[in-house]
Amino acid sequence: MPSRIVAFNLNGRDVEVMVKPLTTLQTVLREHLHLTATKSGCRQGGCGTCTVLVNGEPMLSCLLPVEDIAGQKVVTLEGITPIEGLHPIQQAFFDNYAIQCGYCSPGVIMVIKALLDRNPNPTRQEIMDAIAGNVCRCTGYEPILRAAEDAARRLQSA
Amino acid sequence: MAKLRGTGIAAVNYPTGMNLGGDPSQALIHATTTGTFVISLSSTDLGQGLKTVIAQIGAETLGVPFENVLIDTADTDTGPHCMGTFASRATHRVGNAVIMAAKEARKAMLEVAAEELEVSPDDLDTDGKGNIFVKGSPERKIDITSLALAAHFKYGRTISGRGMYIKPKSPVDPETGKMDPDSTEAHACVVAEVEVDTETGEVTVISLKSAYEVGRQVNPALVHGQIVGGAFMGMSHALYETTAPYYPSPDHAPGSFSEYIIPGPHELPHIESVVLEYPSVNGPYGVKGVGEMTANAPIPAIVNAVSNAIGVRLTEYPITPEKILRALEKSPKVKQLAENRS
Amino acid sequence: MSEVASEVIREMKREFKVVGKSVPRRDGIGHVTGKTVYVDDISFPGMLHLKMVRSPIHHGIIRNVDFSEAEKVPGFVRVLTHRDVPKNIYTILCLIGVGPDEEPVLAVDRVLYKGEPIAAIVAETEEAAMEAVSRVKLDLEELPAVFDVEEALKPDAPILKPWGTNYFIYEGHHCRRVRFGDVEKGFAQADYIIEEVYNTSPIEHAPTETTACVAKPEPDGRYTVYTNTQALFFTMDNTALILQVPFSKLHFVGGTVGGGFGGKVDVITEPIATLAAMKTGRPVKFKYTREEEMRVSSTRSAWRMYFKDGVMKDGRIIARKVISYADSGAYNRHTPYAVTKHAANIAGPYTIPNVYIDAYCVYTNRQPASAMRGFGVTPASFAVECQMDKIAETIGMDPWEIRFINAYRNGDMRPHQKVVEDATLIEVMKAAAELVGHKLPEHLLKMHSWDREKA
Structure with missing residues (x-):
């Protein structure tokens, strides 16, 4: 099947990409647009490292054909990172040592971003529910939960 | 149906490093024209924080601010040899190499400062804030940027150092097994508290409380990160993980995270730890090692706790719900519960 | 007390300025912003992709491998077999005197485990490489397999090693x-x-980042290999030995790993990817799929x-x-x-x-x-x-x-x-x-x- 053009909004900017049918959003981000903050840990929908926001909802970009998000709003970790300094969620992860190897961090941070956008004061249970699809093999999740709680406090007092 | 509670302990040693064929690492340090110190290595950071702790050790020995030390790793053209990051060796081996290199660089730095301040190098010390001063009269000082500029453009001197650490090879005696396979031993004691659901065979780890002794902690937050992350991996090994669920049968080998079962945030137990510091004689500032052992002790602690809960000794891991349900058939505690009910 | 020991004790007692302090991670900003560069984030114009043809059986004789249909896949570039690997049989610890060599980079005439690499296919895209791999026809004769350590030591067990035992020999002893x-x-x-x-x-180690490398030919005739190995020189030296090239031909770059846990010290992707770069003159990426990481690594x-x-x-x-x-x-x-x-x-x-x-x-x-x-x-x-x-x-x-x-x-x-x-x-x-x-x-x-x- 021939390639076609898909247009969508990426991090506040309209973009057009030429793709073969069923090309995933992950492939478009990483290989066509060279935005590599979105990781590729399994391409099976099992690890959560490729999580991005589509219209504010966390989605696994490795399972998402880019045609399906035509005309919609996509936000990646690059899109929430300020030019200088860090987003309050990033700062909370940094300050709480909620990172070790760092490979799961982009996906986890995007999930927490989506959670805090719709629920600014989540319980620990709600944070656990939100990140249940993200594999972190290093930290044991405890610092991630602390960082998410810390991020909620920072955003509320901001 | 009942929930049975149990407690288990495990006390372990863990050796630092290896010696098969010798176990060396090197470091090179040089100062730039403006007093930034670059530590060149070929060592790898797996996420444990090697790049951070090595910069701390380098800054401490040089006597300069942490911010003035850069870690340049890992490139085989520019970084000297390192065996690699494994065997809980990296902080110990690379740290020792960096101390040796930093001492040589510090000596060169003090010699230049001595000429600038017109004193003997022995009369000088560093304040760790970027100055070299005359002992007893701290107002007589030179900052490291001025010093490095002077070294480069006035004296034509390098401020640099070479460091190497090796645990020499110790061949194993094939008859008796006599060997010297490691450098030091770290220790831990973990207490696990569990609850076993007799209906489903599921185990909930309620808490993992531990005491660790790891020599010197270079960075306590990073040590804590290893303890918590290791506790979680140990729990995961004890209860869930296997690539051969019916070992030795090779069937049902998992190929994805949906088939290879690793617990998630909901399974996180209460984790609490204390860290003791009994510095080792041969580690950098007394470092032993903490990377691997944190995943070891929780496994037997949890298995012992489950054995304690159900009254049947378990002798393998992972103890999956299926294995626990089979063990429960032999459990005197379950028998007692059934008799009480009837 | 020795001089060393007394100096150590003096060091122990000193007041520390940086050691013992929970300073922030040096790589933390890169990690939380996604700017840290992992191996899979590296790509080059004209980069090829490598995928392995793997054994579908646990133990068997390779009678024939037919690449004719694979070669027809659009984007197929070339195949590598054991004949292309200069020193195909190796053992990782040979650098420190452990032997004998016993593992093939690519299987020769026999496979000893399910997933063992038989041939490497290099193609313009990852998809084309996978498609070509799926079209390779393997003619294998299945042999009895052994999976239990004690069964393997019984006299009637199939013997897996050329030296005639199913155990490693320690200086003349069987254990x-x-x-x-x-x-x-x-x-x-x-x-x-x-x-x-x-x-x-x-x-399984299950690091979130799978094992990977990119090998790239350089203008000066050398090869730069970007890798997530836990041991840079060890991997480079083994690669040079397997490829029988001077050590100075290789340049390894790494140091940032998305989870290792011991699973990334096997020298498993670098030799074949570097060989592919040599044989094609183009950069080659070899990244394990999650399934390979689980079932083969x-x-x-x-x-x-x-x-x-x-x-x-x-x-x-x-x-x-x-x-x-x-x-x-x-x-x-x-x-x-x-x-x-x-x-x-x-x-x-x-x-x-x-x-x-x-x-x-x-x-x-x-x-x-x-x-x-x-x-x-x-x-x-x-x-x-x-x-x-x-x-x-x-x-x-x-x-x-x-x-x-x-x-x-x-x-x-x-x-x-x-x-x-x-x-x-x-x-x-x-x-x-x-x-x-x-x-x-x-x-x-x-x-x-x-x-x-x-x-």
Whole structure:
């Protein structure tokens, strides 16, 4: 099947990409647009490292054909990172040592971003529910939960 | 149906490093024209924080601010040899190499400062804030940027150092097994508290409380990160993980995270730890090692706790719900519960 | 006191300015912003992708491999077989004298495990490489396979190694031996003989970033290899040996790894990707899929350990005999050394005067095992600590007390004839008991690791 053009909004900017049918959003981000903050840990929908926001909802970009998000709003970790300094969620992860190897961090941070956008004061249970699809093999999740709680406090007092 | 509670302990040693064929690492340090110190290595950071702790050790020995030390790793053209990051060796081996290199660089730095301040190098010390001063009269000082500029453009001197650490090879005696396979031993004691659901065979780890002794902690937050992350991996090994669920049968080998079962945030137990510091004689500032052992002790602690809960000794891991349900058939505690009910 | 020791003690006592402080991670900003560059984030114009043709069976003879349909796939560039690999048979630890060479980079005429690489296909895209791999026709003759360590040592087991055994040979012995004291005499004196068999499972490292590298030809005739190996020089030197190129031809760059846990010290992607770059003149990426990481990459080895302890009524363990079997899978990788490390730690942190250990490194038709966090010590610690509880239960003693009574002290001799010098087991047990609010009796609280209280 021939390639076609898909247009969508990426991090506040309209973009057009030429793709073969069923090309995933992950492939478009990483290989066509060279935005590599979105990781590729399994391409099976099992690890959560490729999580991005589509219209504010966390989605696994490795399972998402880019045609399906035509005309919609996509936000990646690059899109929430300020030019200088860090987003309050990033700062909370940094300050709480909620990172070790760092490979799961982009996906986890995007999930927490989506959670805090719709629920600014989540319980620990709600944070656990939100990140249940993200594999972190290093930290044991405890610092991630602390960082998410810390991020909620920072955003509320901001 | 009942929930049975149990407690288990495990006390372990863990050796630092290896010696098969010798176990060396090197470091090179040089100062730039403006007093930034670059530590060149070929060592790898797996996420444990090697790049951070090595910069701390380098800054401490040089006597300069942490911010003035850069870690340049890992490139085989520019970084000297390192065996690699494994065997809980990296902080110990690379740290020792960096101390040796930093001492040589510090000596060169003090010699230049001595000429600038017109004193003997022995009369000088560093304040760790970027100055070299005359002992007893701290107002007589030179900052490291001025010093490095002077070294480069006035004296034509390098401020640099070479460091190497090796645990020499110790061949194993094939008859008796006599060997010297490691450098030091770290220790831990973990207490696990569990609850076993007799209906489903599921185990909930309620808490993992531990005491660790790891020599010197270079960075306590990073040590804590290893303890918590290791506790979680140990729990995961004890209860869930296997690539051969019916070992030795090779069937049902998992190929994805949906088939290879690793617990998630909901399974996180209460984790609490204390860290003791009994510095080792041969580690950098007394470092032993903490990377691997944190995943070891929780496994037997949890298995012992489950054995304690159900009254049947378990002798393998992972103890999956299926294995626990089979063990429960032999459990005197379950028998007692059934008799009480009837 | 030696000069070194006294200098060390002076260093211990000094006030630290940076050491001992929880300074922020050096790589933290890169990690939380996603700007840290991992190997898979590296790509170059014209980069090719490599995928492996793998054995679908556990054990068999390769009769024929037909690439004709694969070659027709659009984007197919070339295939590499064992004939293309200059020194195809290797063993990772050859750099430090472990031998003989026994693992092929690409299978020659036989496969020993399901997933063993038979040929590499290089293509313009990852999809094309996978499509071409799926069209390779393998003609294999299946042979009986063995999966259990003890079955593998029986006389009728299929023999997997060219030297005619299914075990690694340690300086002429069929296992790593430890002989300390007189274990039979110890058993004869003991009040109790306590036996148990312990088993552990093969376990996957499951790093979130899979094993990967990119090999790139440079204008000066060298090759730069970007890799997530845990051991840069070790991987580079093995690659040079396998490819029979001067060491100076290679330049390895790494240092940032998305989770290792021992799973990334196998030198498994770099030699073949570098060879592909040499044969095509283009950059080549070889990244494991998650399925390969799970089913093909090395695991923590499975162990079976037979324990027999002689114990006195007062709780002292006076003799231990252990027969251990490590399931190395089809090849050595790092397991021969894991077995040695295991043998040195099978008494755990306890002083036992009579010890006898036979620890075997056994080959089966399983994906190879290798290093993982804790190495041969993990199974040893597991078995030892479960055994301590069994001993306590059998003789009617508190599980804390049995550990205190047997804890090694500075100056004690361990079974591998190394003197204990950094003991703190008693101290961590006391601290753990305090943490959980467990009251230890006075006679245990009085103990410490630096000498032994008088009887």
